[in-house]
Amino acid sequence: MLEKTFFLLCLSSALGNELCTPGASDGYKVRLSINTALGEEAYPWNPNEMFLFRASLAFAMRNHIAGQIFEVSNIVVCDETPRVSFWFVVTSPLNPSELVNKGNVEEAVRKSRNRINSAFLLSDNTLEFVGIPPTLAAPVSPDTPPWLIVFGVVMGAVGAGIVAVLVLSVVQKKRKKSRKTEDEDTEVEIRPKAMENGDGVYNPSFTDEEPITQM
Amino acid sequence: MGKTKDSGEEERPQWDNKVQYLLTCIGFAVGLGNVWRFPYLCQIYGGGAFLIPYLIALVFVGLPLLYLELAIGQRLRKGSIGVWNSISPMLGGLGVASMVVSFLVGIFYNTILAWVLWYFFHSFQNPLPWSQCPLNENLTGYNVECEKSTPSNYFWYRVTLNVTPDIEMSGSLQWWMVICLASAWCIVYICFIKGIQSIGKAVYVTATFPYLVLTIFLIRALTLPGASDGLTYLFTPDWEVLKNPQVWLDAATQIFFSLSIAFGGLIAFSSYNGEKNNCERDALVVGIINSATSLYASISIFAILGFKATTGFNKCLQENILDLTNHFEFSDQNITLENYDHWFEYLNQTSPDQVASLQLRHCDLQTFLDESASGTGLAFIVFAEAVVEMPGSQIWALLFFVMLFSLGLSSMFGNIEGVLTPIHDLNLVPKWIPNELVTAITCLVAFLTALIFTLASGNYWVEVFNTYVGSVPLLIIAFFELIGVIYVRGMKTFSEDIEFMTGKKPNIFWKACWMVISPLMLLGVLIAYVVTQAQKHPTYFAWNPEYELFPATEVKPYPDWVFAIIILLTVLPVISIPVVFVYKLIVHLKKRSSTRAQLSPYSNDGFEVETQEQGKQRA
Numbered sequence: 001m002l003e004k005t006f007f008l009l010c011l012s013s014a015l016g017n018e019l020c021t022p023g024a025s026d027g028y029k030v031r032l033s034i035n036t037a038l039g040e041e042a043y044p045w046n047p048n049e050m051f052l053f054r055a056s057l058a059f060a061m062r063n064h065i066a067g068q069i070f071e072v073s074n075i076v077v078c079d080e081t082p083r084v085s086f087w088f089v090v091t092s093p094l095n096p097s098e099l100v101n102k103g104n105v106e107e108a109v110r111k112s113r114n115r116i117n118s119a120f121l122l123s124d125n126t127l128e129f130v131g132i133p134p135t136l137a138a139p140v141s142p143d144t145p146p147w148l149i150v151f152g153v154v155m156g157a158v159g160a161g162i163v164a165v166l167v168l169s170v171v172q173k174k175r176k177k178s179r180k181t182e183d184e185d186t187e188v189e190i191r192p193k194a195m196e197n198g199d200g201v202y203n204p205s206f207t208d209e210e211p212i213t214q215m
Numbered sequence: 216m217g218k219t220k221d222s223g224e225e226e227r228p229q230w231d232n233k234v235q236y237l238l239t240c241i242g243f244a245v246g247l248g249n250v251w252r253f254p255y256l257c258q259i260y261g262g263g264a265f266l267i268p269y270l271i272a273l274v275f276v277g278l279p280l281l282y283l284e285l286a287i288g289q290r291l292r293k294g295s296i297g298v299w300n301s302i303s304p305m306l307g308g309l310g311v312a313s314m315v316v317s318f319l320v321g322i323f324y325n326t327i328l329a330w331v332l333w334y335f336f337h338s339f340q341n342p343l344p345w346s347q348c349p350l351n352e353n354l355t356g357y358n359v360e361c362e363k364s365t366p367s368n369y370f371w372y373r374v375t376l377n378v379t380p381d382i383e384m385s386g387s388l389q390w391w392m393v394i395c396l397a398s399a400w401c402i403v404y405i406c407f408i409k410g411i412q413s414i415g416k417a418v419y420v421t422a423t424f425p426y427l428v429l430t431i432f433l434i435r436a437l438t439l440p441g442a443s444d445g446l447t448y449l450f451t452p453d454w455e456v457l458k459n460p461q462v463w464l465d466a467a468t469q470i471f472f473s474l475s476i477a478f479g480g481l482i483a484f485s486s487y488n489g490e491k492n493n494c495e496r497d498a499l500v501v502g503i504i505n506s507a508t509s510l511y512a513s514i515s516i517f518a519i520l521g522f523k524a525t526t527g528f529n530k531c532l533q534e535n536i537l538d539l540t541n542h543f544e545f546s547d548q549n550i551t552l553e554n555y556d557h558w559f560e561y562l563n564q565t566s567p568d569q570v571a572s573l574q575l576r577h578c579d580l581q582t583f584l585d586e587s588a589s590g591t592g593l594a595f596i597v598f599a600e601a602v603v604e605m606p607g608s609q610i611w612a613l614l615f616f617v618m619l620f621s622l623g624l625s626s627m628f629g630n631i632e633g634v635l636t637p638i639h640d641l642n643l644v645p646k647w648i649p650n651e652l653v654t655a656i657t658c659l660v661a662f663l664t665a666l667i668f669t670l671a672s673g674n675y676w677v678e679v680f681n682t683y684v685g686s687v688p689l690l691i692i693a694f695f696e697l698i699g700v701i702y703v704r705g706m707k708t709f710s711e712d713i714e715f716m717t718g719k720k721p722n723i724f725w726k727a728c729w730m731v732i733s734p735l736m737l738l739g740v741l742i743a744y745v746v747t748q749a750q751k752h753p754t755y756f757a758w759n760p761e762y763e764l765f766p767a768t769e770v771k772p773y774p775d776w777v778f779a780i781i782i783l784l785t786v787l788p789v790i791s792i793p794v795v796f797v798y799k800l801i802v803h804l805k806k807r808s809s810t811r812a813q814l815s816p817y818s819n820d821g822f823e824v825e826t827q828e829q830g831k832q833r834a
Contacts, residue, residue: 031541032547033547033548034547035546035547035548036547036548081544082544082545082546083540083541083544083545083546083547084546084547085541085544146337146339146340147333147336147337147339147340148336150335150336150339151336151394151395151398154332154336154398155398155401158398158401158402158405159401161405162401162404162405162408165405165408165409165413166408166651169408169409169649169651
């Protein structure tokens, strides 16, 4: 029993090796730029990381094609370089010598792109699937454009300022007028007193100042 | 409230203190041109070497004219129309010309401020809207026009201006521009409500804030990589350019327009001074600070532009590095910016054909530094791009656009003052209409006229106004101002005026400049300017997405009707000078044929000399 499983595994991997070649029609090239993305905190690329990649791609295939159970062994990798870059193909779980076609693989990757990226702490630019462009994020357009809000605030302040200044100046003018009429009233009051001295025009330079300026 | 004069004159307003007056004059002189025209000229005319013609023009043309305007305004205590009428009724046309130029310049200048406001409103977004391209309609890629040019170009030409490919296609009013223009005029109005009382308060902020921002930018820029490259590039002198007469012409025109002479605004501001104010010192202060600000601004701007060039250069290198790394399957980050040259040489030697097949872009820092721009291109495209690269870009964008707005606003004060003071002095409006209403009506009329600039082709019209209204008419007015004061009023009378105001007569330097050097230089500049402009049919740069060499701007000639408008704009302001002269001459000749009264400013119609016949008739 054990030998049979072992034989089948070897057979499938051997078959897989033949299916995966650089430039395969149903395969994709992957490029990782871990140093660019993480700088000091970059992790080294080793077979464990490769295992994680194959597992996440199997996860993506499972999500896309309902019903079919993809295993890690269904993701075949070859031509690994120090870059880090490699080719991969996906074999069908029903028939290990048959490849899942390009379109399906692309759709699967597209759907789960975010999850795959996060597994490696990378982004669409640093985990590159050559031939699968990243879906562009839809622009966030709020209902009220923010610039209209700022405009409203500024114009409101300016408008309020104009109204305030104009009202203030009108009020001040009214106050000046009422003060003028008050002065006139007091002048009118003083005059009759002086007229008591006799008829004629009141001439302030000839007032009776004697009580004040006695020698 | 300001102090009012004694009953001798009808309550001419006065400055609260000397500082307000100086700040207003400095604010008027220091404008957008100091930030976006002078650094550009410095750059294309061989850096440090340009300072020589610039300083010569400042000393022999700029300062004398400035001193003259401030002195005559302070002495005669009237706005531009009143001053010229006082000197000689035949020169009254000068004041009208100044007023018309101030109005025409004011309307397009405020449109630029409306654009600055638009960018200011958009600086509150994260990320900045001119940092990335919008998506196209079916969300599969980026907008084509934006892809071909850059996001900041797209934001300026398409989102802000929505510019048409040709000045003949007017398009429609862009509503967002209309409301920005309305806000700009409302802000000008609120500063002007109380005349110089409110301006005097506003300039404390608008005249000093730009210096603060320039300093902040300078300190920040010096900490960014590449700043020193920008500065060395700016100031490396190329002495050969001094042989090119165009440089001298540009230096003289730059000084002249930078000091805002011949607008009538400076005359108006100094007319609100006390009588015994030392206007010589004021003129020196304003002139020197204006030039110093230009220099200071160019240092800040070029530090930032050096940073931008370095960033562009590094991006170019990074693209090449990525191509090489991907092709040769080296480990990531093996080739870095520092060792790129070594690697490139090595790879070129070992496998030259592979390297050639990659078609790497040749990256040269000099090409990036050479991408110069002036005017709106500098502020809204180049600098906006630079700001996006800086960490914390919203703050820098905000600071930059508020600085531009306060620079422009303080210059607007002078423009509007050049329109309002003559209206007030000419008693064009009845006394019962309050000043606030006159200012409001002026702002409203200006706003409605400026709506042409909010059309889709508005940017082209602003260029027309900028190039043709703000140049030759001012030179002509300034020339006649010099002649009017020095030769019609007389050097002797003017020296006595100055002695009355400052306590001493002007020294030989000022006299020599006023009588000989400045008129000659002005005349030379005027003739040279007109000749160079007339030699080629005027053209403009059009933003045409259909153009083969897009994103380069297409050079198109102005159509004939626009050319006619250009001639009109150049002639209209100055036509009043000969018209008024001829009209007053006819009036004077008519009077002369009936009496022997001389046309002098001291003639008083109440004391006509009787001729013998008139005496006999009465007897």
